Amino acid sequence: MANIADIAILVLLIVASTPHTTEATKHVVPWMIPATQNSSFYSNLLANTKFNLNDILFFNYTTGTHNVVTLSKDDFKACNVKKKMETFDTGPTMFELNRTGEYYFACAFPFHCSLGQKLSVNVMASSSSPEAAPAKAPSPASRLSAAVTFPALLMVIAINILF
Ligand SMILES: *[C@@H]1O[C@H](CO)[C@@H](O)[C@H](O)[C@H]1NC(C)=O
Ligand SMILES: *[C@@H]1O[C@H](CO)[C@@H](O)[C@H](O)[C@H]1NC(C)=O
Ligand SMILES: *[C@@H]1O[C@H](CO)[C@@H](O)[C@H](O)[C@H]1NC(C)=O
Ligand SMILES: [Cu+2]
Numbered sequence: 001m002a003n004i005a006d007i008a009i010l011v012l013l014i015v016a017s018t019p020h021t022t023e024a025t026k027h028v029v030p031w032m033i034p035a036t037q038n039s040s041f042y043s044n045l046l047a048n049t050k051f052n053l054n055d056i057l058f059f060n061y062t063t064g065t066h067n068v069v070t071l072s073k074d075d076f077k078a079c080n081v082k083k084k085m086e087t088f089d090t091g092p093t094m095f096e097l098n099r100t101g102e103y104y105f106a107c108a109f110p111f112h113c114s115l116g117q118k119l120s121v122n123v124m125a126s127s128s129s130p131e132a133a134p135a136k137a138p139s140p141a142s143r144l145s146a147a148v149t150f151p152a153l154l155m156v157i158a159i160n161i162l163f
Contacts, residue, residue: 024054031061031068031091031107034116042119051123053100061091066117068093069108076104076120079113097123 027049034041059068069084087108088095097103106118 024056025052026056026058027051028058028060029119031059031066031093032117033107033112037114038116039114039118041116046119046121051097051121053097053123053125055097055123057093057095057097057105057121059088059091059093059095059105061093063089063091066091066107066109066112068095068105071104071106073102073104076106076118079106079118081106081108081113084108097121099123100125 027046029042029046059066068088069081070086071081071084075081075083095105100123102120102122104118104120106113
């Protein structure tokens, strides 16, 4: 029968194998006009997604049906797509998030942005360099506590099984 020491080792192994947030993640974004006019469609869709430095945004669309442009915050709010900074016309578009902070994307096809095809993301530094995180981002401590809570829960379950 398993003893406390075995359980403790098991828990340690689980902690050690928990994936680190430093790996780049590819985020697939279905790039389209929301079914109903909805400026918060993409922010809702990605509300629980954490964007880390060097992650990839994969804007999934067919060339000629949409495009991807980057905008300033004000032009994003106003859907002023003519003030675009960069344009990507070939779908799908892979965009590397190679700096921290806010990014503002939209589709520059007529009316698509005002119908809700716009996306902003806030890129946080990965856990290896928390000092580079912008002030608005959730603190590394909150991510750390999530990582610690899970094994602690397992420990409680293991102890409950034993006694
Ligand atoms: C906007 O899109 C989000 C995400 O799909 C959805 O939860 C919300 O109900 C939509 N709002 C409207 C007004 O359609
Ligand atoms: C991109 O969209 C197409 C059409 O909806 C879909 O078949 C394909 O699986 C999507 N690609 C990814 C990587 O999700
Ligand atoms: C990020 O990539 C863009 C375009 O690929 C490039 O212009 C920019 O210099 C890069 N920024 C950093 C911080 O590497
Ligand atoms: Cu579009």
